[in-house]
Amino acid sequence: MSDNDKLECLRELQKVLSEKFDLEIQAETLPADLRKEETLLKEANEKYLELNERYKAVTDEVKSLSIRYEDAFNARTGYEKQMEYLNTQREYEALSKQLDEARIQEATLLKQRTSKTQELERLQGDLQAQETVCDEIKARVDEERSKIQAHLDEIAASIEEKEAACERIKGETISEELYAKFCNIVRKKKGLGIVPVHGQVCMGCDRVLPMQFVIDLRLKQQSNEIEYCPYCSRIIYYEELPEDIEKNYIFEQLEPSKGEGKSSGEGEGQKSDSDSYDESMGMGEGFEDF
Ligand SMILES: [Zn+2]
Incomplete structure (x- = not known):
């Protein structure tokens, strides 16, 4: 895709x-x-x-x-x-x-x-x-x-x-600033600077991201924005998996609140309040600003 x-x-x-x-x-x-x-x-x-x-x-x-x-x-x-x-x-x-x-x-x-x-x-x-x-x-x-x-x-x-x-x-797609930052991440993270998120899990550090964070990530992704893992600082992107596999990576049931229904989040039960996402979780310890 x-x-x-x-x-x-x-x-x-x-x-x-x-x-x-x-x-x-x-x-x-x-x-x-x-x-x-x-x-x-x-x-x-x-x-x-x-x-x-x-x-x-x-x-x-x-x-x-x-x-x-x-x-x-x-x-x-x-x-x-x-x-x-x-x-x-x-x-x-x-x-x-x-x-x-x-x-x-x-x-x-x-x-x-x-x-x-x-x-x-x-x-x-x-x-x-x-x-x-x-x-x-x-x-x-x-x-x-x-x-x-x-x-x-x-x-x-x-x-x-x-x-x-x-x-x-890089062409015109990646700015000099992003390029420099990305170079640092790849160098520091032993060649792994951009990793997929499966379900809620960052494949770079195996940490579980808040569901709301993942929903936001997918929105950003669609509007060509870049997001970083709040735990390992790598650039992350959501990668859709077959439902039966993806469910192994989901630990929190939360439906997209703003009509992004085409995402794989089918079958969730009630719509839990997305406000429950604690913003402070975003910047966990160990986050490095490259
Ligand atoms: Zn990570």
């Missing part, structure tokens, strides 16, 4: 708007994975630099130990040569002592150098492994970045299309 072309428009708009909002959320959350990868890369690079510092320090230590070992080696071989030219027992004893010390020194330095050299080799291996890790993450970051950029561009283009579609649908 094309009872109200505004409602028709809004229902169409709702579909496009919720698609647009989904796209906006996607565009916001997409770079999250990239940020994660970038953090990983930063950490991996820091670890590489640390290892590299350590590698340089150990290289220097190995160099220094090598020089000291060379010196110790030369000292020991020098003493050994001198041993060949000794004349007295005293000289021999003194030199023997020096030679022993030199041998110990040489052996100690050799051991230290060997151990440091091994450490250096390990570090070299670690450094290469870390370099590979960094390269891998970097490749992922680059790929992710270009992929995301391409994807973000696509999303931006889609959003533009949706906006153009909204403008087309």
Whole structure:
């Protein structure tokens, strides 16, 4: 039923708007994975630099130990040569002592150098492994970045299309003010900004509306006016259901008072006074003015 072309428009708009909002959320959350990868890369690079510092320090230590070992080696071989030219027992004893010390020194330095050299080799291996890790993450970051950029561009283009579609649908039928308000409702209400009323029940929030409110709603609907659910603030419209189904959504018997007899309200008993509708029920708590 094309009872109200505004409602028709809004229902169409709702579909496009919720698609647009989904796209906006996607565009916001997409770079999250990239940020994660970038953090990983930063950490991996820091670890590489640390290892590299350590590698340089150990290289220097190995160099220094090598020089000291060379010196110790030369000292020991020098003493050994001198041993060949000794004349007295005293000289021999003194030199023997020096030679022993030199041998110990040489052996100690050799051991230290060997151990440091091994450490250096390990570090070299670690450094290469870390370099590979960094390269891998970097490749992922680059790929992710270009992929995301391409994807973000696509999303931006889609959003533009949706906006153009909204403008087309909106046309002259929906005012800028109503459009802005409706956008807010759809956004806040997770894509559901316009809902039918079945019998007396708002299908957005399942609350029961006063019968008089529903009767007024139907009148407004016919004169192209917009009404909001007093409980959930969504735009509502009356949707006629087969009588046997509709009766499940009716909790109050009240006949339209002003000759709108063609409505589905047949079969009600006596005409209860429509004044009994308490206006204060209209604005229940939780109503948001968008
Ligand atoms: Zn509602």
